[in-house]
Amino acid sequence: MSENDINLKGNSDVLKYYRLKETGKYEQRNKLINVLDEMTHKIYWYPSQDKVMFDEHEVRKLSLDQYGENIPYIDGELTIFNNYFFDFWGYYLNAEGTSLYGHLKRHAYGDKDWCFPNFNLISEKMDKSRKTLHTYLDILERYGFVYQFGVINTSKKNAEESSVFKIRKSTPLLTKNLIYGNPDIEIPDDAPPHIVKALKKEKKGLPPKLREEHEKFVSKRMQNNTDQIEQHVDFEKIYTAWMQYGEVLKNNKPELQPTKFKHKHNTEMNEHEEVLLKYLLNAAQNYISKPSFDTWFKDISVKIKIDEKKFIIFAPNEFARDWLQQKYEGQLIGWIEELGFNVEKLEFEHS
DSSP states (O other), rough: OOOGOOOTTTSSOOOOEEEEEEEEEEEEEEEEEEETEEEEEEEEEEEEEEEEEEOHHHHHHHOOGGGGHHHHHHHOBBBBSBBHHHIIHHHHHHHHHHHHHHHTTTSSSOOOOOOOOOHHHHHHTTTHHHHHHHHHHHHHHHTTTTEEEEEGGGGGGTTTEEEEEEEEESOOOOOHHHHHHHTOOOOOOTHHHHHHHHHHHHHHHSSSSHHHHHHHHHHHSSTTTTGGSSSSOOOOHHHHHGGGGGGEEOSSSSOOSOOOOOOOOOOOOOHHHHHHHHHHHHHHHHHHHHHHHHIIIIIIOOOOEEEEEEEEEESHHHHHHHHHHHHHHHHHHHHHHHOOOSSEEEEEOOO
């Protein structure tokens, strides 16, 4: 058996790896609950998700260490992690995120940059629920320390297995935006609490005393060479670009909401639609970060059509359409209504 036949989990089973991608739709699920000592079914709605599938080669190829400028190795300043990690990254990851990274990184020994630990056991060790740990996984992914893949074993009738985590092995320098803050950051109204907390910190940067200590580090260890410090590293943009290497496996469960009628409009905009689009682009530029704006609004050919009280956003491809709908639908409706329009429906299509 050659090395190429061994999967990331160390056996010869053929594994497929995936990331979940929200469809913007919902599916019905049943849950058995106890009401007055009688078991009954409760119906609830759950977001429908597609799987973006990756093969062994693509997952092995991903390396989080290639992004950002890494600090130099300094003998005597290593504990379990480099002291820089605890001193400065700990502020953004929090104690729980730092601890979770430690529990994951300890399994990525030697030259391995992946692991597949028992997540329930980590939950017990940290005395935190799995739900809580997943909020800190979001933070670790946000700063490029961990990237999680779901796993399907095609050798065992497509059975779901425990996740594989790609782990950053080196410690990156904080970016200038994280050191000094970015006052232009806008915090979305629908952002979850742990992301709101992270964005508030990013907006202010390191606290004054930590910033002073960081400047001492740069002065002493980097010989004041601030050219090595990047302005910003947008892992959301990096992950989104990397997703193109996967194959979308559509969720074939029947939709439980009306199927949208696909309008075959001429996508050429009239004068009123061009003015509306210009307003939406200005609003988006003031609301979201520059990298996100450049990726999802400035650098793609978004168009808008008005059909009485219905508005249609046209994106250049299916992926951009889905992303705009999932991330910005509420904001786009609000911006259109700020101009006095009554939006009965906002649809998203691709050209």
